[in-house]
Amino acid sequence: DFLRALEEVHPLFGVSEEDLERAVEGGIIHFSPHIDKILENGRDFVNQVKTGTTPLLSVLLHGPHGSGKTALAAQIAMNSEFPFIRLVRPVDMVGMNEIQKIQHLSKIFTDAYKSPLNVLVLDNIELLVDWVPVGPRFSSAVLAALKGLMDNKPPKGRPLLVMATTSERTVLQQLQLYFKMQIPIPNVSTQQELAHIMQESGAFAGADIERAISDIEQTTGGRSIGVGIQQVQLCIQTAMQVQDRPGRFAEVMSEAIADNAAGA
Amino acid sequence: DFLRALEEVHPLFGVSEEDLERAVEGGIIHFSPHIDKILENGRDFVNQVKTGTTPLLSVLLHGPHGSGKTALAAQIAMNSEFPFIRLVRPVDMVGMNEIQKIQHLSKIFTDAYKSPLNVLVLDNIELLVDWVPVGPRFSSAVLAALKGLMDNKPPKGRPLLVMATTSERTVLQQLQLYFKMQIPIPNVSTQQELAHIMQESGAFAGADIERAISDIEQTTGGRSIGVGIQQVQLCIQTAMQVQDRPGRFAEVMSEAIADNAAGA
Amino acid sequence: DFLRALEEVHPLFGVSEEDLERAVEGGIIHFSPHIDKILENGRDFVNQVKTGTTPLLSVLLHGPHGSGKTALAAQIAMNSEFPFIRLVRPVDMVGMNEIQKIQHLSKIFTDAYKSPLNVLVLDNIELLVDWVPVGPRFSSAVLAALKGLMDNKPPKGRPLLVMATTSERTVLQQLQLYFKMQIPIPNVSTQQELAHIMQESGAFAGADIERAISDIEQTTGGRSIGVGIQQVQLCIQTAMQVQDRPGRFAEVMSEAIADNAAGA
Amino acid sequence: DFLRALEEVHPLFGVSEEDLERAVEGGIIHFSPHIDKILENGRDFVNQVKTGTTPLLSVLLHGPHGSGKTALAAQIAMNSEFPFIRLVRPVDMVGMNEIQKIQHLSKIFTDAYKSPLNVLVLDNIELLVDWVPVGPRFSSAVLAALKGLMDNKPPKGRPLLVMATTSERTVLQQLQLYFKMQIPIPNVSTQQELAHIMQESGAFAGADIERAISDIEQTTGGRSIGVGIQQVQLCIQTAMQVQDRPGRFAEVMSEAIADNAAGA
Amino acid sequence: DFLRALEEVHPLFGVSEEDLERAVEGGIIHFSPHIDKILENGRDFVNQVKTGTTPLLSVLLHGPHGSGKTALAAQIAMNSEFPFIRLVRPVDMVGMNEIQKIQHLSKIFTDAYKSPLNVLVLDNIELLVDWVPVGPRFSSAVLAALKGLMDNKPPKGRPLLVMATTSERTVLQQLQLYFKMQIPIPNVSTQQELAHIMQESGAFAGADIERAISDIEQTTGGRSIGVGIQQVQLCIQTAMQVQDRPGRFAEVMSEAIADNAAGA
Amino acid sequence: DFLRALEEVHPLFGVSEEDLERAVEGGIIHFSPHIDKILENGRDFVNQVKTGTTPLLSVLLHGPHGSGKTALAAQIAMNSEFPFIRLVRPVDMVGMNEIQKIQHLSKIFTDAYKSPLNVLVLDNIELLVDWVPVGPRFSSAVLAALKGLMDNKPPKGRPLLVMATTSERTVLQQLQLYFKMQIPIPNVSTQQELAHIMQESGAFAGADIERAISDIEQTTGGRSIGVGIQQVQLCIQTAMQVQDRPGRFAEVMSEAIADNAAGA
């Protein structure tokens, strides 16, 4: 009964090989020098594993919702050119019970250890342990399994790089889920960065960019920007539906800035 | 046993095709320019999906109880003339367990993806995850499934517009159930708006409207109105049972204003 | 096993046709003009349903413990002379599990919809959802079902009046169980009202009434009365066991006043 | 398995006919006029039921731990000379699950209704609903059943007096378990009362009583006494083991006074 | 499955006849007049039961962790020379579920009632009801059973002395687990007491004792001692491993004093 | 089903004989005199058991995350040259239910008691009882079993040394899981200690060490160091991937110092 249920549920959530490529479908815009530094650190961590200096290295990419964590982790993983790369998403475990989730996760590690060089991307790792802020709730059993999998030394000659992403770094600390290294991912936060992204989109003329940015400055009373790259790109798409693109962009972008400020 | 129980329960709650039409049975009264703006934004979001600019767009209509969220979402959906439109209501899942609810929701998305253009209206989405303010309680598993369904990119060429309604926006933020765009739905809040609605009802003479509104102003001590369109229409229906319509309308309307103020 | 258990439990709690009549066995004493106004509003709500103006009208009678909510709801229901009248009491569902309660409630609505005109009295509705103030606790599933049943429009031509009673109005607001209309039921609160009730009971001579009331005033230090009609009638019955009726009445009535004040 | 378990458990806890007699084995010492008044009120409540004035009367005897609630309720019950008298104790339901407890309680009421005149003593009623102060915890289902049983009118001609005892009156109010009448049971609280009880025990000479009481006054710094009759009788028994009875009595009695004060 | 599990678990925890003897293996050092008084009170309580004055007497020995509660209770029990003596330890019920624990406890009482004179020692009684301070958690069902067993009068001619030990007296009060009599067990708290114990151990020369105590006074800044006899004896054992016994004893004893002070 | 699941899960987490050796694979650097003192105390505790002075001695090694608790416990165990040495890790019980965990732990003690001299290392003992700080949560049943196993005296001639490690000492106190002796394990906390470790690594020239330490002092504003030996060694490994080793080491080390300070 439950299994039949899962079968019907899972085709929708099935693991497809293109997951990794899709995660960077929106491209990586180098809107700030931080982006280059992140990719460079990523390369170094890949080497630290490849050379066997550290047989199991766990790295946490943490930053606000929509700041590009998944895209950057996927990019670092693809740059490694390791033979085994796997993106692990909460959606892949929808409808599983605790035991099934533990099996699923441990199988992913077992599979990895069949290959000589491995990268796992544990996306939104707080959701992998079923964490919900209200309560809070989470699965102690899955958490314990994940701690075990990340503490256990790999078999000889099977080094592993684990990259996890989260927008809930303090939660991970509270759950005592530790990582050896940490990379912060920033929001888009200056007018220059915003202009850079609008430029790259090809949807605005130079004067439009200036006008939109000055509109936003006025509407938000010069409040600092602080919006994820994901939301900025969506605002551009919304603006493209109307004639007055800079006007509509300024409108929805200002709402996003206000919302983020209210949520913060 | 449980299944037999469900069979007996469900005819009552069964999904009927007329649900969408019924949601706007009371009509859409354009009592304020906000109403027109809401419908216009709705049209733009429909286009953003139709043109494929954004393959999965999620929009949240949020506002007080009875402010007209469901009616407006249904209206925008019907205006889209998309081949697949579906209203998803908490009542459709009464008596189901968590697994059955996850199946039910995932089947709705799967069904949608068979059609080239789709709209889903997730009505009172906080109730879809079984949220109750006392506790608070909710279903983590259904929440996780819903997050997964709304995060997952649709298959190529199957763009989807998801509109959700809620009177509990901050709850959704706490549950970290994110939407790409937001539309606020206001209460009836000025005497002019109230007069407009009384006028449209055809139940009052012009002098009666003035008298009722002045009565209300006195009883409530000039307190700002703040009542949903739904409750206003019900007060008119109650007033229609008696001879002194403006008097009775002022009475029940004043109680509604006081109650809303007390609850706020 | 469980079913056998229920069979043994239920004869005791079985639904008898005389329930409605029994609820008003103590009569309705018109001790204050509020009582007349309540019955009149009741009549108007009955008409609003009967004429089809509002196909499903939900009305909440709320007031302190023992203030006469059930008796007045039953009286309004009987005055309607609708062909289908049903009193739904928490005691009818003792020993049922959540699913059985949902079935029981939904069957009551289904049965109602077979008749052209219907009244349901949901007595102590907070107990129908198993609410207990300590915790607090309640049944989310039954609550959701009840919300669904009360939100769902009736079939064409099957209008329904739902009257619910509660001494926990703020709880219903916290549970977001909404009603379209509200009727407050007051306690006995003045000496005149108390005298009126003593008079009607036929158990006291005029001078006795005066003496008892003056005793009560002294004992309670002139504190305002605030006791339900139910408790007042019980105090009369207790007084009838002894020779000094006014003295004993003053004694137990003063205790009741003090208790209510302490509980408030 | 569970049933076998119960069978082994229950012989120990079985309901014996002598329960009622045993509850007053220690006698009723009339150490204060309150005691006489309590028994008199009890007689009146018995009459109110016997005459049919009130078909179901519920009375709560409340007071501190060991103040004599059970003994006095049993005494009132035996004085009634009703054909059906039953003492219901928490210990009778040890090891039962919720459903079994509901069955057990409802059977007791059903059995009662076979007799023309009935008294039930629900001893430590807060424990009957499995209430524990830490948490707090209790059984909502048993509570609901008990409310139902005590709210339901008895069959015609089967009047019932329910007496409950509790040392947790405010808990019952929080659980909204209401009683129609209340009788407070006091602790032993004056030196005269204490002397009266020592006298009745026959274990002390007159001078010993004076000495012991003066010792207690000194040790406790004249603190007010406030100890249940049960503990006082136990202190006498302890004193009887040694030669210096007044000295040992003063010692353990003073400890009891200090403990009660600390706990209060 | 569960049973097989228990079988494997239990040999380890099995009840051995020597339990009682082992509890006093470390001897009873009369390091303070309190110890003599405790044993004397114990003898009196034994007599109160033996003579039938009080058929069921419950006595609580309460004091800090390691203060000697179990040893003293065992000593009093052995001094009684009653035919049935039984030590009940939490460890005996490891791996049992609630029902099994209730059966286990009730069997112990049933067994006791086969003998004419009985002593039960309920060791660490708060653990017998599975109490854990974090939460707090405990087993309501086992607690209810224990209350029942200790409230129920024994069969005629089967008097019973129940001695319980606890380091959590206030918890028992919160759980409303009452005892008829109480005996406080003190920590080692003066330099004289400490010297007495060192002396008895035979491990130190007189000058060493003085030196150690003066060392301790210096290290702890003259803080009052407050350490259980159990820990004192362990410190002596640790000191015996090294050459500089008084030095090492002072070191570990000082740590113990500091720890106890921090925990208090 | 569950068993099959476990079988698939466990090969990954299986107990290997080399566990103990692996725990000290990174070596023991004597960066401070504390380290020597810890090992010496360890030797004394081993003797206290070996000589039979204390048949069951429990010792807690407590200190911050990554301070070297497991490595030092393993080293002391190996130094003992006892015939039975066993490292018990939380990861060994991933996927087991409470009963299975109790069986697992009790089997470990049973196995130990077959050997004449035994050491158990209970690694991260707070995780063995499934403790999670959020909630907090833990397994009462496993906790009770562990208390039982550590309280129970071993069979004659089977002395046992139990060493446990934890970074949550106050949690153990709250859970009332007591140890007879305690050893604190410190973080690396001075520049000299840091220099010592860099030196031993062989990865830095003398001037590089000075430069890195002075860099760190500047970046952290002279904040005290407070980082575990584990993290220090990882920072060295990271630095080894780049040309500017002292620069990169100062960078990641400074981040670690800041993180630890923020977490503290």
Ligand SMILES: Nc1ncnc2c1ncn2[C@@H]1O[C@H](COP(=O)(O)OP(=O)(O)OP(=O)(O)O)[C@@H](O)[C@H]1O
């Ligand atoms: N510099 C950049 N860094 C990251 N993403 C970028 C960048 N430039 C463009 N993008 C695009 O922005 C989007 C970032 O979304 P992504 O899902 O990676 O964010 P996220 O932080 O993982 O969000 P969430 O918090 O929802 O997991 C992607 O579509 C990506 O292709």
Ligand SMILES: Nc1ncnc2c1ncn2[C@@H]1O[C@H](COP(=O)(O)OP(=O)(O)OP(=O)(O)O)[C@@H](O)[C@H]1O
């Ligand atoms: N301008 C308007 N906007 C929305 N609804 C309107 C408007 N004018 C009239 N109506 C009518 O008012 C009612 C609004 O009720 P609706 O159920 O949509 O409110 P809601 O906000 O969804 O309530 P709830 O909080 O209970 O979900 C409908 O009957 C609708 O036909």
Ligand SMILES: Nc1ncnc2c1ncn2[C@@H]1O[C@H](COP(=O)(O)OP(=O)(O)OP(=O)(O)O)[C@@H](O)[C@H]1O
């Ligand atoms: N004016 C009146 N209004 C209501 N009840 C009255 C009135 N006069 C007399 N009564 C009698 O008083 C009693 C009121 O009790 P009822 O059970 O209706 O109170 P309630 O508010 O429903 O109590 P509860 O809070 O326990 O549900 C009934 O016996 C009824 O016959």
Ligand SMILES: Nc1ncnc2c1ncn2[C@@H]1O[C@H](COP(=O)(O)OP(=O)(O)OP(=O)(O)O)[C@@H](O)[C@H]1O
């Ligand atoms: N005046 C009295 N009132 C009540 N009990 C008395 C009186 N005089 C003597 N006793 C004796 O005192 C004892 C009272 O104990 P009882 O169990 O009735 O107290 P209780 O209040 O029910 O205690 P608990 O709180 O434990 O239920 C009985 O043994 C009874 O015989």
Ligand SMILES: Nc1ncnc2c1ncn2[C@@H]1O[C@H](COP(=O)(O)OP(=O)(O)OP(=O)(O)O)[C@@H](O)[C@H]1O
């Ligand atoms: N005067 C004394 N009183 C009690 N115990 C003593 C005394 N002198 C020596 N001992 C020894 O001290 C030890 C006391 O330990 P015991 O287990 O009785 O303490 P406890 O208070 O029960 O500890 P816990 O709180 O762990 O249950 C025993 O080994 C006992 O033989």
Ligand SMILES: Nc1ncnc2c1ncn2[C@@H]1O[C@H](COP(=O)(O)OP(=O)(O)OP(=O)(O)O)[C@@H](O)[C@H]1O
């Ligand atoms: N003096 C030392 N003491 C302890 N460990 C050392 C020392 N010198 C080097 N090491 C190495 O440092 C590492 C310490 O890690 P270890 O796992 O023992 O720390 P831990 O405190 O147990 O961490 P956790 O809190 O994660 O359990 C080991 O690799 C060990 O070989």
Ligand SMILES: [Mg+2]
């Ligand atoms: Mg992401």
Ligand SMILES: [Mg+2]
């Ligand atoms: Mg709606």
Ligand SMILES: [Mg+2]
């Ligand atoms: Mg009622």
Ligand SMILES: [Mg+2]
């Ligand atoms: Mg009692």
Ligand SMILES: [Mg+2]
């Ligand atoms: Mg003990």
Ligand SMILES: [Mg+2]
């Ligand atoms: Mg460790």
